[in-house]
Amino acid sequence: MLKSLSICLVSFLLLFVLALISVFLGFYFISQELTVFMEWEVLALHSSGIVMTFLFDWMSLIFMGFVMFISSLVIFYSREYMGADVNINRFILLVLMFVLSMMFLIISPNLISILLGWDGLGLVSYLLVIYYQNVKSYNAGMLTALSNRIGDVALLLAIAWMLNFGSWSYIYYLEASRDSVEMKIIGVLIVLAAMTKSAQIPFSSWLPAAMAAPTPVSALVHSSTLVTAGVYLLIRFNVLLAGNWLGEFLLLFAGLTMFMAGMGANFEFDLKKIIALSTLSQLGLMMSILAMGFPVLAFFHLLTHALFKALLFMCAGAIIHNMSDSQDIRFMGGLVNQMPLTAACFNLSNLALCGMPFLAGFYSKDLILEIVSLNYINSMSFILYFFSTGLTVCYSLRLVYFSMSGDFNSMTLHPLSDEGWTMLRGMLGLMVMAVLGGSMLGWILFPTPALICLPIYLKMLAVIVSILGGWAGYELAKFALSYKLNALTWYFSSSFVGSMWFMPFISTYGVSKTPLQAGVLAVKSFDQGWSENCGAQGMYSLFITWSRYNQGWQNNDLKTYLIGFFFWIVVLLILAFL
Template identity: 60%
Template sequence: MLWKGSICLLSFIMLFFSSLISFMLGLTYMFNDLVVFIDWEVISLGSSSITMTVLLDWMSLIFMGFVMFISSMVIIYSEGYMEGDLTLSRFIILVLLFVLSMMFMIISPNLISILLGWDGLGLVSYCLVIYYQNVSSYNAGMLTVLVNRIGDVALLMSIGWMLSYGSWNYLFYINRFGLSNMKFIMIMILIAAFTKSAQIPFSSWLPAAMAAPTPVSALVHSSTLVTAGVYLLIRFSNLLLYFDLSGVLMFIGGLTTLLAGVNASLEFDLSKIIALSTLSQLGLMISVLSMGCSKLAFFHLLSHALFKALLFMCAGNIIHNMMNCQDIRSMGGLIMFMPLTSLCFFVSNLALCGMPFLAGFYSKDLILEMSLVQPLNLMGLWFFFFSTGGTVNYTVRLCYLVIFGDLKFSSVFNMGDGNWKMLGGMIPLTFMGVIGGSLLSWIIFPDPILVHLPLSLKLMPLLFCMLGFTMAFLLYTCYYLDFSTDLSYLKYTFRSVLFFPYMFSYVFKFPLIMGFYNMKVNDKGWLEDLGGQGFYKIFIKKSGELEFIQSSILKSFLLLLTMWLVVILFITMI
């Protein structure tokens, strides 16, 4: 336990101070308008050289600072959450590898080094999803890695397509991206980002990844795995508009946001509700990119990372105290038993809704106001505003069933805010969830942004939030509509629409079955007789014959035969 405690403490100190250094460097680079481009020649063979390219600008440095800050809080939280785990040191090392892969992806302007971090995220996420070694974890890990391989193949195809340019540093060829063959590269990068950020129709792996330990979910859903696709599209944002792909982004992102919000209102698993809220916010970021507001999407990405990590940590503490029960219908009244955790949970939910002056308000309010001044059609506005109302709806439902109301658990047991290691990771994030949005808005948008709108349009975000709150209040407090019995067909309908479970089951089922029969009939069938096993049998047979020829019995027989022939020849000559 001393070794496990020391590795947690050392990892926390390293990540926390690295995050402070990275954040301060990012501020320096932003205020002085600096960009550092580093080429490190790893190896040189004749006229060919292999170089590692690093891009340091304000965006990459600030994002790295946020990733390392959240990771340090997650590691402190993990020490309390996974107390008693015999393999805690292995878990911490996997988390550090996860963060390292994300660092590679953030600082790389080179598609090869991006792929290094991209595949590192996929591999380490698979190891973390199957950390609890059971059948459901294995199935979830396999679904995660197979869906993400689609995006990996798309990124590999874009790398192969860029061979004609002599380098994979896409920043060098921004001016040549107007060529028609570069549109194919952009579409492949778009597919890769959709799979990594779990947009429709690749949304099925994100709730399945909840099989991982809760600290991993806090890290994955806030600032690492699922945000990698959004960050990649932010880097390519000017090309998205150049090739007129904004309509695709708006439709896919808006549909993901809307359906994730509807499904979260019908779900009862606490972890899956928060995972679906992550899916909804990722779709919102993709929709913002379709309007050409890359800085605004990055702003929402950072502010969302703060309160979403806190939301998962609070959920993990609640599940920990509820004896691993995740059904929100069995919860209620936790504010009486766990006041500090309930406070952090409530603050993070308010930030998710966009409560004024919390972290989510500054980005979400600006997103909705920018959508009103952009030349969007009616469907785009519906996506933005109805998804905002849906967020308030499922958040109020979650707070009511978990924090307030009556405790509906079946047994009496002791629970409370006794684990200070877990609270030590939650309280700093609560503080950042309160002030992080204003801090980021002052940094990213130092000049005041004033959006001139009529009073009716200015009040539209507030109106839709109030509509979502009223609907949740009427459905879950006054009438208490239980979707497990009432309107249960809606739950299964929207779940099947959103997750495409049957489609992906058949997509992955038939190639795996064909591979099994190919292995059984060909690899272990007639190809074995004609191939390795056939040659093996021939060699055994011929080796036996050769051994018989070279054996002493045959030698004695030949010697005796020779002697008889000599005797017969001698007799005939006489």
């Protein structure tokens, strides 16, 4: 126990100090407009050398600082949340490996070292998803790993195409070669890789399934590491998206993801899955504004979202911990009376998610929606943006109504309290940043205030859709029988919207039933059938038979020899007469 405590504390202190250094260095770099390339010659053999390049600019340093800050508080929080776990040291080491893989991804201007971090994230995320060893976790881990493998293959193909440029350091070639055919192919592959890692349609089903991991892992994965890796990679490759069909394609699919996740969250009753779908919705928002050509704005929302989403997951973890591992929001209620501090943090992070003025989410979301209103954009994407914003407020208010208000709906004697001070300290550290982080980042990333002049109805549109969404969420959350009966009347529509447009079924049954079964038949009939019969196994059995005959003759077994001799004479005579 003491050993695990020391590993937790050392990891927390180390990451926290490194986070502070990294963030302040990032602020210094942005003020001085500095970029540093660091090259490390790993191996020099005659005229060949293996050189690893690291890119330190304001973006990589600030993002690294945020990842390390959130992971330090998550590790601190895990001391209590995972305290009863026998293998807590293994858990902490896995989280540290996860953070290290993300660091590699962030500071690499080279596709090979990016693949190192990218695959590290995929592998460690699989190990963390199957951490609670049961069938559901194994299935979720497999779905996560195999969905991400598609992106890994796309990245490998992009590495192969980068050979056309003489080096894998893409950062040197993006501007100069953006119109070449090779770079366009690389752009398509990078977009495919980013869509799998950031769970855009049609690869969305793995993200809610990954909720099988422990809650501290969810807080880390869904805020600043695994799912944001795709967005960060596209921010680096943003030159390839501007003003072409690739950007329009990404804008459409990101908008649909945002809408699909917002609708699905309104039908969900699992606390962690609601928050996971909210992450999916925000990823769609980041991807879509990035596709419109605003990488710094997408990065700004990525950072503010990381702060309040990590806090939201931590609060959810504290609630689940106190509810004896129950995640169904229908069994909650009145938690604001039982767990006031946790409820305060939970509601604050929910308000930040909805874009409440002067909290972290407001500064990025409001700016994104005003930029969308100001730019030339087709009406479908415009409707998806604002409708999805209303849906965010809708499911957030529904969640608060179910969990915080009314009477407690679980067992009568229940140990609900705010006594877990270790978890609370971790949450309170993030709560400060969820309040102040947006404004501070806004002042630093956009030192010149943006003056966006719009007609009054467009200026007020974000507020109007938020109020309408909140009202719809309150109405949806009422315990009225008519709502349930209407949902049953429109059963197909309800199940379609509530199950992420049947994507989990298509990703599992759709893949396993038809293509994999066809693969099994092909393997049995070809690889294990004709190929074996005409190939190695057939030759093996033939040679065995021949050697047995030969062995008999070698042993001077006259009977066998004579029988064989007369047999062949009879066969030859019959053939001659025929």
